[in-house]
Amino acid sequence: MKLLLIASALLPSALALWPLPTSYTNGTTPLTLSKSFNIKIDIANPPADLVAAVSRAKGYLQNDKLEALVIDRGASSASAIAKAKSLPSLTLSLTGKGSVQSISAQAVAPLESRVEGANSTLGLFRGLATFGQIWFDLNGATYTLSAPIQISDSPAYPYRGFMLDTARNYFPVADIKRTIDAMSWVKINTLHWHIVDSQSFPLEVPGFLSLSQKGAYSATSVYSPSDVKDIITYAAARGIDVIPEIDTPGHTSVISKAFPEHIACAEATPWASFANEPPAGQLRLASEATVNFTGSLLKAAAGLFESHYFSTGGDEVNANCYTQDNETQASLESTNKTFAQALDTFVQSNHAALRSVGKSAVVWEEMVLANPVTLANDTIVMVWISSDDVQAVAETGYRIVHAASDYFYLDCGHGGWVGDFPTGNSWCDPFKTWQYAYSFDPTANLTAAQSELVIGGQSLLWTEQSSSANLDSTTWPRAASTAELFWSGPGGNVDTALPRLHEVVYRFRQRGVAANSLQPEWCALRPFACDLTA
Amino acid sequence: MKLLLIASALLPSALALWPLPTSYTNGTTPLTLSKSFNIKIDIANPPADLVAAVSRAKGYLQNDKLEALVIDRGASSASAIAKAKSLPSLTLSLTGKGSVQSISAQAVAPLESRVEGANSTLGLFRGLATFGQIWFDLNGATYTLSAPIQISDSPAYPYRGFMLDTARNYFPVADIKRTIDAMSWVKINTLHWHIVDSQSFPLEVPGFLSLSQKGAYSATSVYSPSDVKDIITYAAARGIDVIPEIDTPGHTSVISKAFPEHIACAEATPWASFANEPPAGQLRLASEATVNFTGSLLKAAAGLFESHYFSTGGDEVNANCYTQDNETQASLESTNKTFAQALDTFVQSNHAALRSVGKSAVVWEEMVLANPVTLANDTIVMVWISSDDVQAVAETGYRIVHAASDYFYLDCGHGGWVGDFPTGNSWCDPFKTWQYAYSFDPTANLTAAQSELVIGGQSLLWTEQSSSANLDSTTWPRAASTAELFWSGPGGNVDTALPRLHEVVYRFRQRGVAANSLQPEWCALRPFACDLTA
Structure with a gap:
């Protein structure tokens, strides 16, 4: 360029x-x-x-x-x-x-x-x-x-993303399109859309309409096929690929509303024994019927999107949920498989279904570390638990997207959100400042060959404590910091970056995106005057 | 009621x-x-x-x-x-x-x-x-x-406030009026308006117009007398008293733009040697001319407001600024006063000026602890540095408003905002959750007699890292938590409060205030289902 x-x-x-x-x-x-x-x-x-x-x-x-x-x-x-x-x-x-x-x-x-x-x-x-x-x-x-x-100009890394969770709380299409515009202004090229989760299923999937009919928060809190088309067309015209995620086998409780036969430990209590957050519920991955159902669902959902990629998730699989589920135990016994073997079959089947419609798989890090399964060589692995896990993922040889909670989670630092927990902090405290994300080294502790596996990184907004109300101000300008890290490459100077980042804030506002202030306006108008040692 | x-x-x-x-x-x-x-x-x-x-x-x-x-x-x-x-x-x-x-x-x-x-x-x-x-x-x-x-129904405490800082970043009148409406919905009865500070002087004070002309961020970032009238009329009709603050003698750097003769160490560097945040600058409190100027300014500003109260601030007075200021040293020498005596004269003069127009004084805690001065018995003291200071303030016998940073500062927890400080946290980290503020005991460690001094408390939004972009979502619903603490009294149960607080959020949104989500909507629709032990 x-x-x-x-x-x-x-x-x-x-x-x-x-x-x-x-x-x-x-x-x-x-x-x-x-x-x-x-x-x-x-x-x-x-x-x-x-x-x-x-x-x-x-x-x-x-x-x-x-x-x-x-x-x-x-x-x-x-x-x-x-x-x-x-x-x-x-x-x-x-x-x-x-x-x-x-x-x-x-x-x-x-x-x-x-x-x-x-x-x-x-x-x-x-x-x-x-x-x-x-x-x-x-x-x-x-x-x-x-x-x-x-x-x-040209980018240091090909993948520069932003992830939005539309399942914990719903975001209208207008919010997503405004976010896409903002992303394009700082050259972010991927919207990783974590569409559904245990709490709600806002995606209308052809052939599986009962999922959204019974699982969306309301009849209007849905993304119809035409909404999806609108979003992906809008995004593509702005240089942005929309990678959908339907997380499996965990984070699927809501599927039980329409297909109870496919979900183990649906809304089981105490939830903390069965899931990392309420409600509990996971796909019965050892059941052949559920394997077929999941593959069909993913394939049907994939048909709504143009992206070459589709994420099947794979994080936070809860072992106790399956241990306690009679159906899963019976399936394992009848097929003479271990849990690990059943998970492997489940994931391979899902990825084969996606590959049949031209999609490459994206997964969370557990699929190569905690619960390793057989994956195609072109699979992309997202590191989320900790940046400390990057090296281990690199050793598996798959391509890596940096999405580590300790640097890139925009939602951290606002205290615990579960109820009846007066002194609760969030597991990913503290707040991730723009400076901290900006200081990240994408190839720290990696060999030259391993470094080649790093295709980029992204900010992520999980929305247990977010909504339309704070989308813009929570995301911007921090997501722009990560955008520069992966476009311009690491090693940037937070001191000289700050005046430029103020301009991002002020220009975004002129364009209708409510980016938050980094400093008093006095500082924004006086580059370096508010530096620690100025 | x-x-x-x-x-x-x-x-x-x-x-x-x-x-x-x-x-x-x-x-x-x-x-x-x-x-x-x-x-x-x-x-x-x-x-x-x-x-x-x-x-x-x-x-x-x-x-x-x-x-x-x-x-x-x-x-x-x-x-x-x-x-x-x-x-x-x-x-x-x-x-x-x-x-x-x-x-x-x-x-x-x-x-x-x-x-x-x-x-x-x-x-x-x-x-x-x-x-x-x-x-x-x-x-x-x-x-x-x-x-x-x-x-x-009747309130446990007569003072239930919210403080907004309009100096670090400017807030349009519409933002303030929307906030006033929201305050009234949860029976907050005081807007403590921290109008001006070292960074900007957005208040048009009759007779002192050069302060805003030279000290506001822009010609449109001002509150004219008619704006003030609009705000206080709007507030009063909603049961809300607007207590203005013009912080003195610290936090006044911006006055140097129009009246350089009255400001010591104006924009002196390194700022950290002269002030807690940039830019440095304090009123030359030992100068008779400055004492007269300040009294006149406060009186003129007070004329814009109907409240019985006016805050003269008094926090974070920097000693080094005065030690290094030749004019201040000369004034102290010529009047044969110590710094403490000069400060006492300065504050007494200001408060007398305000009393002459019917106003009682409000001050920050330093005016009775770190830098104690002579105060009228009806003075209200706000505790901000730490809730640990409440007992010491109570021992001075003045009325107390709880405003402690460790419970009530809405801005904390978003990292350091000074530049060139890559790993900087904010001094008041972590984020103050609604649950934490809700758990505050207003009379902890106080005798029965001292407890009578507590007239209430407030949430505060300092705006180094805030703006119109996040005003609603940062303030609400957390400020409502504090509102209930001081209306209903302490001892509330965070578990049973949560479903009611969700309703605050959802009802506020229906009325155009962008309150933030406390939990996934799944939880909001299922009281107690997302409790830690549910």
Whole structure:
């Protein structure tokens, strides 16, 4: 991805780009956008989603109206801006010939074939996001003080995600789409959608409608196939792949509402003996009927999505639930299998069902560590329990997505949520600051070969204590910190990052995303003045 | 305050009232509100604010449309509701004769003369809030399953507050008014408005306009006299007194923008040597000119407010700032005063200025502990540093408001906010859960006589890391927990409180306040099912 602006003076030392590009140079010459500024597409028959992206980019340039984050908000640059040359247009072009793929097609391609850095419509889209971060407003003039600017850019890691749990509490489609827009502004390319869980089943799966009819929180707290289509289309046009997750065999209590025969220990009490959180309930993984049911359900759900990937979860399988379940014990006995063998069969069957419709599997770390099963070589493993587990996962040879609770869980640090627990803290306290996530080293303790297995990482919002009410402010700007870590690579400096991250906050707000304040505005307008040793 | 409803069956064990009334009984008979339900005021010439409050109460009854928080959201009660008697009207009346004060007049009266429990328009207003919590919606019917209901109620403590800091980050008037509405729903009666601080001076003070002109974050980030009038009028009509704070002599750096002669160590660096947070700057308390300036400023600011109270702050006075300030040292020498004597003169002068316009002083705990000064007997002292300091403050004999950081600071637990501090935690970590605040004992370690000094308590939102983006979700429902503590008295049970607090959340949302989720909705619909030992 390259940006070049043809066209000085008082800017803070860095352009406020987020994530930071691979390389850039800038001058100190003021430049404005022409009142008739246009973005031209120098591509024959440009894809419709690129045309639409250009239209949105022009909208941001017109509507952001973000004043520079300096004490006078840019006023002292007024005469320089008034005298500045104006940029009449930006031209998007690709090198080489041949057919041009749409952004959407590239967004959902397998990770290894996605081109985000250059010479693709997806690369151009990423460049548009960068271009939109260059400009400030002063009395209606859209300007930079930093021309000429030259940027080369490509991501350090192919997978940069955000996970949203829509099962503990439901989020309307509008929340998800607003989040997708925000993700695209900081070049996050994957929405890991933890759609359903033990508490609710908001997904309408063709052929399995009773699951959502009986398991959604309400008739309106559902994602219909057209909602899913809306979300994945919206996401893809913004360079984002939506990887769905239906967690199995644990975290499935709600399935008992419609298919009680497939769930062991459904709502058994005390819940803490049967599950990590209420309600208890797991798929009867040793039952052939349940194996078939699960494979069919996953296949039907997978048909709603375009992604090459589908997560079958696999975390927090509770052994006691199965030990106490007569049906499971009978199934194990009749098939002469151990629990581990039955789990292996269950997972292999599910993954085969998904592979039959073109999907590669994503799993949580237990599927290679605590409860290892047979997995295809292309399986992606998400580390969640602790970053300490990364090395062990790497030793299994599968591709790794960093999602460790000790760095990337946005929900931690708000105390325990279970009832009748007055002094309860949450297991993943404390709160994960943006600085802490930013300091993460994706290849710590890994060999060079193991490091190749790391395909990226993500922030995660589990929603026991979250809802529409705090979605934006809990997610942003912290998820942007992780986005820069995996786009720009590790080793970033929290001190120099902070002024740029303030700009993320202020620009997001101008675009309708309620990102939270990192500091008093006094500090936001005075880079480095609120540093510990300033 | 008494409520009596003339008119059963499947309700969870308690009415979901918040705060819990002093006493109540309820039956199990279904009752609906008549389609033509009316609230009558049986008072000759009722005050306009009572008439308006009744109109708002009717609006909530019509618009809340809150379905019961049970699994089927009330559907199984449909036939009982259809057959229920309907309540045609509610009548508000007062006993005795004589002139009737408005809600607004009572809301701003001295605490000791305020009647919230009975036989006042303010008491009726509190009753309307209770009445509004009784009803649920099923297919357009507004119903309870718990008639007849009889409630007697009055507050355990006269001061039940919420503090908002509008200096670290600015909050639009609409945010403050929305917060005032929410406060009134849970019978909070005081907005402690920490208006200005070292970072910004958003208050337009007549005669001192340069303070906001030069010290507000922007020309639009100000509270004009008409804004203040709007806010205090809005608050008073909702039974809420607005106690302003202009913190002195510390936390005043921003005054240097307009009056540099009055500020020591203005923006001195390293800030950490001169203040607890950037920017440094304190009033030159030993200077006669500054003493006069401050008294005049406080008096002018006090003129904007109706409250009987005004806080002059007094926290975190930094000694080094004054030691290093030549002007202050010269003043001390020329007046032959110690720092402590100068501070005493400064505070006495300020409080005298306020008293001349009818205001009693409120101060932070340092004014009786770390830097004790001469105070009038009616001064109210707020404990903030630690609840461990309550006993020492009580020993000084002044009235006490609980505002201790270890229980009531809503902002704690989100990590350090100063820059270049990658592993920084906040001094007041961890996050204060609603359960923890709820468990506070206001008279722990106090004698009976000392216990009489405790007039109440409050939640506080300091806004270094807060903004419009998270105001609602950070404040609610946690501030409601503290509201119940000080209305209903201590000793509440977090287990039985939780289902009621869920209702606060869900009802607030129906009214446009984005209260955050305490648990998965699965738990909210199943009281006690998510308890630790359920």
